[in-house]
Amino acid sequence: MSHSLHRNGTTENLQNDYTFYARASRFVNREGCGPKLRRILEIILAEQPVNFGSSQAGKSARAGLDPKEYAQTLDKAYGVACCFSGKEALKRALVKLKEADTGISIVAGGLIDEITAVAEEIGITPHTAFLSLGIHGKKALLPEEEVLEMTTMCGHGMVSFNLARAVIKKVQSGEMSPEEGGTLLAQPCPCGIFNSDRCEALLRELREKTS
Amino acid sequence: MRIDPEKCISCLECIDYCPMKCIREGAEATVIDEKECVECGVCLRAGVCPTDAIFMPEEAFQYPRSIRREFSDPGVQYPTLKQGGRGTEEMKTNDVTGRYRRGEFGMALEFGRPGTGTRISEIEKVLKVLLKMDVEVERNNPVFLLLKNEKTGEMKPEVLNEKVLSAILEFKIKENQLEDVVNTLRPVLDDVDTVVSWGLATRFAPDGTLPVRSRLAQIGLPARPNAKINMGMGRPVVEA
Numbered sequence: 001m002s003h004s005l006h007r008n009g010t011t012e013n014l015q016n017d018y019t020f021y022a023r024a025s026r027f028v029n030r031e032g033c034g035p036k037l038r039r040i041l042e043i044i045l046a047e048q049p050v051n052f053g054s055s056q057a058g059k060s061a062r063a064g065l066d067p068k069e070y071a072q073t074l075d076k077a078y079g080v081a082c083c084f085s086g087k088e089a090l091k092r093a094l095v096k097l098k099e100a101d102t103g104i105s106i107v108a109g110g111l112i113d114e115i116t117a118v119a120e121e122i123g124i125t126p127h128t129a130f131l132s133l134g135i136h137g138k139k140a141l142l143p144e145e146e147v148l149e150m151t152t153m154c155g156h157g158m159v160s161f162n163l164a165r166a167v168i169k170k171v172q173s174g175e176m177s178p179e180e181g182g183t184l185l186a187q188p189c190p191c192g193i194f195n196s197d198r199c200e201a202l203l204r205e206l207r208e209k210t211s
Numbered sequence: 212m213r214i215d216p217e218k219c220i221s222c223l224e225c226i227d228y229c230p231m232k233c234i235r236e237g238a239e240a241t242v243i244d245e246k247e248c249v250e251c252g253v254c255l256r257a258g259v260c261p262t263d264a265i266f267m268p269e270e271a272f273q274y275p276r277s278i279r280r281e282f283s284d285p286g287v288q289y290p291t292l293k294q295g296g297r298g299t300e301e302m303k304t305n306d307v308t309g310r311y312r313r314g315e316f317g318m319a320l321e322f323g324r325p326g327t328g329t330r331i332s333e334i335e336k337v338l339k340v341l342l343k344m345d346v347e348v349e350r351n352n353p354v355f356l357l358l359k360n361e362k363t364g365e366m367k368p369e370v371l372n373e374k375v376l377s378a379i380l381e382f383k384i385k386e387n388q389l390e391d392v393v394n395t396l397r398p399v400l401d402d403v404d405t406v407v408s409w410g411l412a413t414r415f416a417p418d419g420t421l422p423v424r425s426r427l428a429q430i431g432l433p434a435r436p437n438a439k440i441n442m443g444m445g446r447p448v449v450e451a
Contacts, residue, residue, distance in 0.1 A: 004439050005408075005410050005438065005439050006321075006324065006325065006408045006410070006435075007437055008325075009437070011436050014436070014437050019439065021303065021439075023300065023303040023304055024304075025300055025304035025308055025445070026300065027300075027304075027308055028304065028307045028308060028445075029307065029445075055285035055286045056286070058256070058286055059256075094442065094444075097444060098444065101444075101446070103307075103445060103446035103447075104444075104445060105303055105304045105305075105306050105307055105441060105444065105445035106441070106442045106444040106445070107302075107303050107439050107440065107441050107442065108439070108440050108442055109437070109438070109439035109440070110437060111436050111437050112421070112436060112437065112438045112440070113436070115438075115440050116419065116440070119440075119442060120419070124442055124443060124444060125415075125419070125443045125451075126415050126419070126440050126441065126442055126443055127305060127306040127414070127415060127440075127441045127442065127443035127445075127448070128302040128305040128306070128311060128412060128413065128414050128415065128440070128441040129302075129412070129413055129415060129421055129438050129439070129440050129441075130301065130302045130317075130319075130410055130411070130412045130438055130439045130440075130441075131410065131411045131412075131413065131421070131423070131424070131427075131434035131435070131438045132408070132409070132410055132434060132435040132437065132438060133409035133410065133411055133427065133432050133433075133434055133435075134408075134409060134432075134435065135325065135406050135407070135408055135409075136397070136400040136401065136406070136407045136408075136409055137322075137400050137401065137403045137404075137405055137406040137407040138327075138403065138404055138405055138406055139406060141327045141405065141406055142325070142326075142327070142406060143326075148326075151325060151326055152325050152326075155324070155325075156285045156297075156376070156377075157230050157251075157323070157324060157325060157326045157328075157376045157377055158251065158253050158285075159230070160227060160228060160229055160230040160231075160232070160253070160326065161230075161232070161326055162226070162227045162229070162232060163227045163228055165227075166227045187257070188228065188253050188256070188257060190256075190285060190286060191285065
């Protein structure tokens, strides 16, 4: 899931956007990890993530994945993914996971200073960071920044530039609400780390700019 | 992916869903440009076709075209690696694998991301340069399976023109190589015919800081303020 790493955005609009991934290692603790992953799923669902899902399940909550259906896939999976819109929700989930002590690796994505502050507050020691050094190469191929801020919330690239453009246009013309737009753009991302709340806020901001 | 012209009613609903912009209106039906299609399956899974005209053709499963789907559809597992996605566990499980130790950096160059796709030939251009440096290329990454020559970085000729949504070159360097590796790679990356998202994995220092951030800023390659962080909750921890 390097796919949660390169989310485009400003320090302002990346606040309240936290990705979460529990991942068993193929080399260490994947064998028989299903029950532990289900326990982790139970913990995160209690904190009401904006979205959740997995490529094994083939779809996200925003595309209709039921939590029970998700839980059933975990015997053949090796991770649980979701995103939160509030730091407090992430913090509560991490506290419960610390208590549960499943031994499964936990990865949180978001603003570095916020994540490390949460860790310090709850008494855990972050181990490794994966930093984004930006986009290189033929940048002329890239779309407008407002499109990238939405599409990069699915790091696997499942949300197309043109779908984002079409949704922006519909929201700006009043044909679609920001909430509907956020949900629609979240649907192609099966891993469930597309934060539809953040997308909705970005769409609302773009609508206000044009009104 | 392909659209059955007998079923298609040219409603055009699928067009905007294609990440590669390779679905277009045809004379009698909507068509997919198979040279540009990466077999990611987004158009099919979107479920917007009212006549179920979109399908995955047999050719999508035949090598070398099959690598398009393997690299582009996150729901597909690599048969040999027993993992989905395009990369590896990288730092996600570093607390229990110890893959990146203090004194080392992991690097990931993701070609085609965000959202442009890449031909395998673009990866070869960079890999050939990379292998002339003293770096450790990740053997568990699916890109490694495409190599013809592990020493030169030459890829198998039949895969060079295959297009994928993205693919990741993962490698490890020693901390003191950072400036050299960055300075060598930058002009090479500027010359590729796609975009590349660059990531760097690093251990937190014992005092909880990330000293590499200031080094990166000094060489004009500042890290973004957001990142993903292994919270150190895996057990047993290999290196505290």
